Amino acid sequence: MLVLVTGGTGTTGSRVSAGVEELGHQARRAGRRAPSADAGGEHVLFDWAKAETHGPALEGVEAVYLLPPVGVADPAPMMLPFIDRALTAGVSRFVLLSASVIPEGSPGVGTVHEALRQRVGEWAVLQPSWFMQNFTGSHPYAESIRSESSIATSTGDARVSFVDADDIAAVAVRSLLDSQSHNRAHVITGPEALSYGEVAAIVSDAAGRPVRHLDVDPADVQRSLIAAGLPEAFAEILVNLEGVVRSGAEDRVTDTVESITGRPPISFRAHAEANAQAFAERG
Ligand SMILES: NC(=O)c1ccc[n+]([C@@H]2O[C@H](COP(=O)([O-])OP(=O)(O)OC[C@H]3O[C@@H](n4cnc5c(N)ncnc54)[C@H](OP(=O)(O)O)[C@@H]3O)[C@@H](O)[C@H]2O)c1
Known part of the structure; x- marks a missing residue:
């Protein structure tokens, strides 16, 4: 399976990419800047604000890890058209990184969360606490x-x-690759x-x-x-x-990491x- 990992050079995306590859699948890391030559792995230039970079990033992709553009107060106007385009291009599964403090349906990433539930057959939303x-x-x-x-x-x-971001990535990898799509939000602590x-x-x-x-x-x-x-x-x-x-x-803990990955959180x-x-x- 080919997985497009947006934010693929960042804290969670780099770990998600490595986890996907460890399980024998292909990860395409996406970001605005090319990584250093010795970084390894596939990379594609991708900018949420530049729609012309979206088509090439999506070629042959079956699942997408969605990392919202960093520092943008309302990323929904960039992300929703991308999700529509990805569906048209044949992507079947989406895993969104949101946050425990962002309720489904709230402005910004919460709107993207709601759209996945409403428009997409296979999805998961990750709602981690603070990293x-x-x-x-x-x-x-x-x-x-x-x-x-x-x-x-x-x-x-x-x-x-x-x-720990290692635990968030482990839940993301299972959400991307499990044969049965999770189709739910995971609050991760x-x-x-x-x-x-x-x-x-x-x-x-x-x-x-x-x-x-x-x-x-x-x-x-x-x-x-x-x-x-x-x-x-x-x-x-x-x-x-x-x-x-x-x-x-x-001030609460969940059993998400252990129940999804089979090992306790760090x-x-x-x-x-x-x-x-x-x-x-x-x-
Ligand atoms: N930190 C926390 O405690 C915490 C808690 C809960 C949720 N979160 C969520 O975690 C997310 C951050 O995740 P992270 O830590 O994995 O990210 P990160 O380490 O900050 O990395 C950001 C990644 O996104 C890429 N990127 C940034 N802006 C982009 C744009 N406009 N277009 C395309 N790519 C772009 C960057 O690469 P380039 O610069 O090369 O483009 C990089 O690969 C945020 O959405 C935040 O809400 C954080």
Whole structure:
């Protein structure tokens, strides 16, 4: 089977592509920039905003992993015509990456979720909680761990059931390749809900140096996201999502990872130990 993986060079898409290939299928990674020559695997230039890149990406494809364009407040006007075009081109299955905080039918990605249920025969929607990978790489939390030894949020002591991108990708791969289509939404969490203070304590243990959680005003979070280069509308969405966390909405765990993949989800402590070197870095 040939699977088109939009966002194929990103956090989840790279893992989904590798997982599809490990099971003996073909993954076509799609994105705006060609990966480095040594990255390996098939890649196609693809831009959600450029419809002329959509046809070539869809040639011969049977299933699509849909990663919404990053940083776009309402991706539905780009994604819905693409889904129609993919159906016409013969794609039979779609797996959308949404988020636990985005209800079906809500503006933006929630509209795409609803359209899949209504228009498509074979589909699944992934609704992960917050990614453990937000604390490594180029995410603003990761940068402040390196530069300030702190994580600033407006979430107070509220807990989040952080999930490893490896587990999200494992559920995605099963949703793409299982002979019986799932035709449902999967709320995906890690094994336990943690406050950002508890996350900071685990990161401190792994890093071998103190990392603190700073509970700050939502307006301060918004200012720092904009200063980090995020568009204003997107920074506002993220700050509103911290309000959802503050209300306790993310303080719950599901059995999705174990029931779909047959193995338990990765804990934040195991994730932190595996990334100890990244957490120890300063700068
Ligand atoms: N972080 C969290 O805690 C969290 C929690 C729940 C849900 N989510 C959802 O996860 C998604 C992000 O997933 P991710 O972390 O796997 O992504 P990511 O690591 O940010 O990677 C984004 C990928 O999309 C491609 N891309 C970006 N804009 C594009 C465009 N306009 N056209 C075509 N390709 C484009 C990028 O490649 P190029 O730059 O080369 O195009 C890259 O491959 C978001 O939709 C977010 O809502 C995140």
